[in-house]
Amino acid sequence: xxxxxxxxxxxxxxxxxxxxxxxxxxxxxxxxxxxxNPKINSFLEIKKNxxxxxxxxxxxxxxxxxxxxxxxxxxxNFIPPYNxxxxxxxxxxxxxxxxxxxxxxxxxGSSGENSxxxxxxxxWNLNKVPGGSSSGSAAAVAADLxxxxxxxxxxxxxxxxxxxxxxxxLKPSYGRVSRYGTIAMASSFDxxxxxxxxxxxxxxxxxxxxxxxxxxxxxxxxxxxxxxxVLEAKIKGLxxxxxxxYFGAGLDKGVERVVKEAIKKLEELGAEIxxxxxxxxEYAVAAYYILVPSEISSNYARxxxxxxxxxxxxxxxxxxxxxxxxxxxxxxxxxxxxxxKAARVRTLVKQxxxxxxxxxxxxxxxxxxxxxxxxxxxxxxxxxxxxSDIYTISANLAGIPGLSVPCGFSEGLPVGxxxxxxxxxxxxxxxxxxxxxxxxxxxxxxPSL
Amino acid sequence: MTSLxxxxxxxxxxxxxVIGLEMxxxxxxxxxxxxxxxxxxxxxxxxxxTCPICLGLPGALPYINKVAIEDCIKIGxxxxxxVSEKSLFERKNYFYPDLPKGYQISQYRWPLCVNGWIExxxxxxxxxxxxxxxxxxxxxxxxxxxxxxxTLIDFNRSGVPLVEIVxxxxxxDVDTVRNYAKKLQRLFRYLGVSNADMERxxxxxxxxxxxxxxxxxxxxxxxxxxxNINSFRFMVAAIEYEIKRQIKELEEGWxxxxxxxxxxxxxxxxxxxxSKEEAHDYRYFPEPDLPEIRMxxxxxxxxxxxxxxxxxxxQNRFIxxxxxxxxxxxxxxxxxxxxxxxEVTVEHGKKHGVDAKAVANYIVNKKPNIxxxxxxxxxxELKGKKVGVIENMGELGELADxxxxxNPAMVGVYKKGKVTVxxxxxxxxxxxxxxxxxxNKIREILKEKLR
Numbered sequence: 086x087x088x089x090x091x092x093x094x095x096x097x098x099x100x101x102x103x104x105x106x107x108x109x110x111x112x113x114x115x116x117x118x119x120x121x122n123p124k125i126n127s128f129l130e131i132k133k134n135x136x137x138x139x140x141x142x143x144x145x146x147x148x149x150x151x152x153x154x155x156x157x158x159x160x161x162n163f164i165p166p167y168n169x170x171x172x173x174x175x176x177x178x179x180x181x182x183x184x185x186x187x188x189x190x191x192x193x194g195s196s197g198e199n200s201x202x203x204x205x206x207x208x209w210n211l212n213k214v215p216g217g218s219s220s221g222s223a224a225a226v227a228a229d230l231x232x233x234x235x236x237x238x239x240x241x242x243x244x245x246x247x248x249x250x251x252x253x254x255l256k257p258s259y260g261r262v263s264r265y266g267t268i269a270m271a272s273s274f275d276x277x278x279x280x281x282x283x284x285x286x287x288x289x290x291x292x293x294x295x296x297x298x299x300x301x302x303x304x305x306x307x308x309x310x311x312x313x314x315v316l317e318a319k320i321k322g323l324x325x326x327x328x329x330x331y332f333g334a335g336l337d338k339g340v341e342r343v344v345k346e347a348i349k350k351l352e353e354l355g356a357e358i359x360x361x362x363x364x365x366x367e368y369a370v371a372a373y374y375i376l377v378p379s380e381i382s383s384n385y386a387r388x389x390x391x392x393x394x395x396x397x398x399x400x401x402x403x404x405x406x407x408x409x410x411x412x413x414x415x416x417x418x419x420x421x422x423x424x425x426k427a428a429r430v431r432t433l434v435k436q437x438x439x440x441x442x443x444x445x446x447x448x449x450x451x452x453x454x455x456x457x458x459x460x461x462x463x464x465x466x467x468x469x470x471x472x473s474d475i476y477t478i479s480a481n482l483a484g485i486p487g488l489s490v491p492c493g494f495s496e497g498l499p500v501g502x503x504x505x506x507x508x509x510x511x512x513x514x515x516x517x518x519x520x521x522x523x524x525x526x527x528x529x530x531x532p533s534l
Numbered sequence: 535m536t537s538l539x540x541x542x543x544x545x546x547x548x549x550x551x552v553i554g555l556e557m558x559x560x561x562x563x564x565x566x567x568x569x570x571x572x573x574x575x576x577x578x579x580x581x582x583x584t585c586p587i588c589l590g591l592p593g594a595l596p597y598i599n600k601v602a603i604e605d606c607i608k609i610g611x612x613x614x615x616x617v618s619e620k621s622l623f624e625r626k627n628y629f630y631p632d633l634p635k636g637y638q639i640s641q642y643r644w645p646l647c648v649n650g651w652i653e654x655x656x657x658x659x660x661x662x663x664x665x666x667x668x669x670x671x672x673x674x675x676x677x678x679x680x681x682x683x684x685t686l687i688d689f690n691r692s693g694v695p696l697v698e699i700v701x702x703x704x705x706x707d708v709d710t711v712r713n714y715a716k717k718l719q720r721l722f723r724y725l726g727v728s729n730a731d732m733e734r735x736x737x738x739x740x741x742x743x744x745x746x747x748x749x750x751x752x753x754x755x756x757x758x759x760x761x762n763i764n765s766f767r768f769m770v771a772a773i774e775y776e777i778k779r780q781i782k783e784l785e786e787g788w789x790x791x792x793x794x795x796x797x798x799x800x801x802x803x804x805x806x807x808x809s810k811e812e813a814h815d816y817r818y819f820p821e822p823d824l825p826e827i828r829m830x831x832x833x834x835x836x837x838x839x840x841x842x843x844x845x846x847x848x849q850n851r852f853i854x855x856x857x858x859x860x861x862x863x864x865x866x867x868x869x870x871x872x873x874x875x876x877e878v879t880v881e882h883g884k885k886h887g888v889d890a891k892a893v894a895n896y897i898v899n900k901k902p903n904i905x906x907x908x909x910x911x912x913x914x915e916l917k918g919k920k921v922g923v924i925e926n927m928g929e930l931g932e933l934a935d936x937x938x939x940x941n942p943a944m945v946g947v948y949k950k951g952k953v954t955v956x957x958x959x960x961x962x963x964x965x966x967x968x969x970x971x972x973x974n975k976i977r978e979i980l981k982e983k984l985r
Contacts, residue, residue, distance in 0.1 A: 147593045160592070167586050169593060266586075266593040273822035301595050302824050380822055383625050386636020387590045415627070415817035424819055 088113040089229040090531070093286040096138065096232050107136045110232075114139045114183055118230050121534050125206045125228060127221040128184040129154060137181025141231035143222050144185040145192050146277065147266040148172055151182060155268045156190040156200040156218075158399040159388050169266025170298045171235060171277050178293045183231050186221025190401045191385070192237055192270045194218050195245060195473045198464050199403045206460070207250060208532040209498055213457035216246030222280045223250040228534055233290055234280040239270045240373055241452070241477025243278045244489040248452035248501025251491045251530065253518070254280045255287040256477075257295065258508045259484035261309060265300035271380035273303075274481040283528060284490060284518040291511060309511055320520045321355030323513075326445030330366040331476055337455040339495030344451045347492035347502045347521065351449065354524055356517070361441040361448065365433045369479045370471060372434070375414050375427035376482075382411030406467065435483040438505075447517050448505040451476055452489045456498035476503060486511045490518045491527040499530075549745045549784070551777045552754060553711060554703035556740040557718060558696050559728050560674060561605050567673040567695040568596030568639065575690035576734055588693035590634030595823050602695035603646070603671060603827065605727040607837050609697055610647025610669040612721055612844055617834045621646045623671075623821040628814050632676040632687060640698075642818040645670035646827065653846075654717055657709030664714060665702040672696050697727075703742065703753060708774055715739060715766060720845045724870060732766045739769045743776045745784065759794040760804065772797040776804050848873055856880060856890035862898045872897070872904060879909035888916045910969030924970050927979075933971070934979045937962045948984055956980055 088110055091099060099105060105113075111134050122128050129144050130152055142148060145155040147165040149172075154160045172182070189199035197205040197220025205220040207213040208228040215224045219236030223246035226234050236243040238256035247254025255278045262277045269275055279290035296308030327348065332341065352358050385408055390396040400408070414423035441448060453473060463470045480487040485508050492502035502521070506514035522528050566573045569587035586594040607617055622644040625637040650666035676692040678685055699718070705711050719737060722730040729736050740761050744754040758776060763769045776795065783790055792810040797803075843851075845867045852863040852873075866876045876897055880890045896902075896912055911923065924930060937959050938945055947955045959980055960973055 153592075155592075163592070165593070166591070167593075264593075265595050268592045269823075271822070272595075300597055302597050379819060383627050383637050383817070383819070386627060386629065387592070387634060389629060389636060391631060392590075392634065412817065415819050417815045417817070420817075420819070 087229075089117050091232075092282040093138070093233045094283065094289060107138075111135055111137070111139055111181070111183070114231060117228075118184070121208075121228050121230055124211060124534060125208055125215075125224045126203050127186055127205050127215075127224040127228065127230060129156075129187050129202055129221070130185040132182055132184055134181040134183065137179055138232050139183035140175060140180045141184050141186045141222055141225040141234040142172065142182050143188050143192075143219050143234070143236045145188060145237050145268045145270075146171060146235060147268070148182055148185065151185060153185065153268075154202070155192065156188045156202060157401070157404070158201040159395040159397070160393060161201070161395065161399075163393055165266075167266060169277075170263040170300060171294045172266065174294050174296075175235075180293075184225075186219070186225055186234060188220055188222075189218035189242075190404055191268065192218040192239060192242055193381075193403045193407060195241070195470050196220070196458075196460075196463060197246070198460065199401055201399075201401060204460060207457045207498075208534055209251065210457065212459055213498065214249070214460055214462075216249035216453070216457065218242040219246050219254075219280060223247055223252060223254070226250070226252045226280050226282060227532060229282075229531070233282065233286055235277055235290075235294070236280045237267060237270075237275055237277050238477075238481065238487075239274045239276075239377065240481050241474040243280060244452050244477050244487055244501065244503060245474060247280055247489040248503075249457040249499065251494075251499025251501075251527070251532070252280060252282060253284055253287050253491070253522075253528070254278065254489040254501075255291060255511070255515070256480060256487045257291060257309070257511055258486045259481070260303050260305045261291070261295050261486070261509070261511070263296075263298040263301040263304040265298055265304075269380075269384045271377040272384065273380065274377060276481075284488070284515055284522045287488070288511075288515045288519075291515075305509070318516060318520075319355060320351065320517055323356045323447065323517060324445040325351055325356045325358050325517070326361035326441050326448040327358060328361050328363045328366065328441070328448055328450055330363050331450035335454050335472070335475065336451060337495070340451055340453070340455060340500050343493040343495050343500040344502060347525075348449060350524060351517070351521060354520055359445050361445055363434075363437040363441060363448075363479065365430065365437050366479055368430050369434055369482055370475055372427040372430035373478045373482060374410065374471060375423050376431060378407040378409075378411030379414045379424050379427075380411065381407045382409075382415060403467070431482045434479055438479070438483045438485055438507075442507045446506075447514055449517075450503050450505075452501040452503040453477075456495050456500060480505055484508055486514055488514045488518045490522060491530070492521070492525070493527055494530075499527075547748055549781045550748045550750075551706055551773075552703045552744050552746055552757075553705035553773065554742040554757075555699075555701045555705065555711065555714065556742075557699045557715070558738040558740075559609075559699070559718070559722055559730065560736045561602050561695040561697060562726075562728050563599060563601050563605065563695055565599055566693040567599050567602055567671070568693055571693065573694045575688075575694060578690055580686070580688035580690060583690040584692070588634075589689055590636075590692075596639060596821075598824060598827075599695060604837055605695070605725070606646050606669060606671045606697045607829070607834065608725050608727060608841060609699065609721070610650065611834075611838050611841060612725060613647075613650035613652050613666045613669060613699070615647035615650030615666060615669055617647050617829055618644065619829055619831070620644065621827045621829075623824045623827075624818045625821050626672075627817040630675070631685065632678050632692070634676065634689065634692060638673060638675065639821055639824070640672035640818075641668075641670035646829075652714070652717065654710050654714045656713070657707055662704070662706075662710055664704045664710075667700045667702050669697060669699050672698060703744075703757075708770055708777075711741070711773060712770060717846070720868065724842055724845050726842075735764060737766070738764070739766060741769060741773050743773055743780070744790070745777060745780045754790075756790045756792045758790070758792070758804075761794050761796065761807065763797045768797050768799060771802065772804050775802065779804065842870070852876075852894075856894065858891060858894045862894045865898050866894060875904045875909065879912050882909045883913045883916065886913050886917055888913050892916055906972075906974070908964075908969045908973075914970075923972060924967060930971065930976060930979055931983075933963050933966065934959075934976065934983050937966070938980075938983060945984065956984075
């Protein structure tokens with residue numbers, strides 16, 4: 086048996102049955118990393134442990150004593166003196182950090198190509214991007230280099246690479262998981278979430294990492310609770326909304342075909358499909374690229390060349406671009422036209438969802454308009470890169486949870502189905518995802534490396 | 535006196551100064567504004583009261599200290615402000631080495647308290663109403679020390695809660711500025727929200743100064759900000775200098791411009807720090823790491839009820855109730871402890887026909903050490919009698935023996951180790967003698983006998 090092929094849930098059961106030891110588990114993964122990682126560059130740091138459930142942690146999440154760079158040269162020597170709250174919560178559950186995963190510099194990017202430490206490659210096709218910014222975490226899970234991973238999602242950075250690498254990614258509701266100790270991109274958008282081999286795994290990891298810590302003021306005190314009977318339930322009668330705006334121009338035909346088949350499957354499983362409208366979706370990307378850079382311009386002021394060794398010359402192009410965009414948007418004389426206006430659009434996007442969720446329980450559509458593209462294809466065109474997050478950004482503007490579940494292939498590359506839910510209602514999207522997963526075989530497909 | 539030299543200007547009667555003040559006061563809360571580090575930084579070893587949050591490390595987040603918010607509201611209420619039901623923290627973005635995050639968490643568009651006022655005496659003893667624009671909450675920066683060609687940073691002060699109090703430009707002379715600062719200092723001490731020690735920098739003042747022709751109602755089209763002046767005394771000197779300088783410039787036909795000036799203590803003059811063109815753009819925006827602050831009216835009511843009698847109310851009451859002179863009332867209310875001592879003494883004096891004014895006189899002029907002297911002693915003295923403090927060691931010894939034999943239970947408790955019950959024995963002796971015993975002396979004798 087190849088231990089590394091097991092999901093997290095299966096691994097825990099096998100350990101309980103004493104099919105293998107934690108030591109054997111760790112050895113199996115380390116062995117596989119040694120062979121596969123050089124091909125896909127998903128890890129920046131690798132740690133050999135003899136105990137614990139091996140988890141891969143996105144390098145934007147602080148790990149005490151383990152170098153944390155967030156994919157940036159400016160932090161190339163940063164060894165954090167403290168753990169992020171999510172890390173402490175995982176350690177309490179018997180999880181160990183097997184490595185820190187590559188990502189776009191400071192989580193800014195959609196392809197993994199903005200990392201200062203080389204691009205991660207898509208395990209399904211080494212000439213393709215893995216998506217981003219949680220590129221290393223997605224690739225490591227897809228290639229079975231860890232039992233599960235953590236990513237961060239500010240505009241799609243968990244869901245989009247999950248879709249492009251063919252695994253499960255969950256962005257929880259804003260405020261579900263404490264952000265303390267995770268390097269912020271945009272504080273009012275960021276969420277940490279599970280990247281896993283199955284929906285049941287995502288639910289378990291969310292249970293582990295959610296809940297307040299009295300360090301993140303915006304984090305909800307109550308944790309997400311694990312209710313197994315709900316997960317076993319069916320989706321008969323579940324009202325699924327299809328936003329017409331998510332199936333228009335720009336959506337790749339192959340992706341559209343796969344996603345529509347998945348929706349047909351959900352209907353066969355008893356769900357009721359209802360068309361909904363999210364009329365302000367077309368302004369979401371524009372509002373996002375005002376508000377997020379504004380927060381970035383302030384969040385990145387601390388890297389002032391005095392404190393962390395490297396000077397600001399070490400920032401990559403995308404980081405500099407966003408700092409400049411945000412500085413401009415917040416400047417006196419421009420604030421009202423840019424930041425304040427974008428903040429109002431954000432409210433409208435939120436209201437769109439609230440209205441839609443009066444009629445439906447979840448909203449379903451594509452995660453990404455395309456499958457994984459060729460390395461280098463979009464690096465010179467930031468706008469094109471930004472548009473690859475067109476279906477994921479709205480959830481971050483609205484603070485609602487979103488799940489990406491494997492739903493098929495187009496020309497040999499994985500496609501993810503996005504399931505969006507009401508704020509705090511991760512339970513329903515996980516249930517829909519689980520029922521779909523159980524009724525299909527897509528999640529069992531593995532890349533050959 | 536400075537009022538004289540200013541009076542010289544006023545007597546020219548051509549120009550009137552227009553001054554607005556921004557005061558920062560450091561709160562004496564246990565922990566810092568957004569983290570759990572001790573806020574008691576003065577004289578501590580540098581960089582020992584720090585954590586990821588007040589050092590601005592990547593990933594760190596602020597968490598609001600509720601006591602500081604309450605203190606800020608107390609100040610606002612005492613200054614007759616409206617407490618906002620909804621207020622927000624915002625980020626003030628600027629670079630300085632003492633600011634580890636690259637921004638200060640402050641308030642701008644939605645301050646906690648707005649639209650207040652306070653009455654202050656001017657140099658001639660007339661009451662002036664000073665309008666308070668806002669009272670808001672923010673955090674302090676680290677402290678830079680320049681020495682031997684290097685600059686050292688101490689982050690112990692980083693994140694200590696600060697309250698900023700901004701007035702409208704309602705001051706027209708330096709005396710009112712001075713009285714305002716003194717009045718607020720007393721307020722902070724009464725409220726117990728700050729040590730308000732100017733020398734230590736607990737209170738810092740910034741002034742916006744301009745002058746206009748007498749009779750002009752509109753505000754001048756410029757203002758000079760006096761900033762980064764670390765002592766109150768220097769600030770007053772700078773304002774005085776600035777008024778003279780501006781009048782001179784206007785008289786010579788120059789047009790004055792918006793700018794920031796500092797104070798050169800050696801030259802006793804202000805100097806240009808930044809012109810309007812170089813002014814900072816702070817790019818304020820709502821702090822995304824913190825939720826809105828929502829204050830319900832019953833919570834505000836609770837804080838209002840918790841306010842002590844304020845110094846100026848106490849002062850008025852002393853004048854009305856006891857007929858005390860205004861200047862005496864001011865001295866008596868400087869510290870709550872002194873005011874309390876005064877009132878206890880007055881109460882005791884009533885029984886012996888000693889009137890309150892005499893008590894006030896005594897305390898103001900003789901300045902007794904209130905931690906040693908007893909109210910009864912003062913009354914005895916005022917009654918014209920010999921103070922009659924028992925000094926004879928033999929007599930004191932007998933008194934001690936007496937109360938020891940009368941209180942066997944207390945003696946038992948004392949011998950079991952609860953030494954604080956010695957106070958009960960001291961109290962008994964005080965009652966026996968009408969307070970004619972020095973408590974410290976009798977304590978020593980009791981201790982000796984109980985050994």
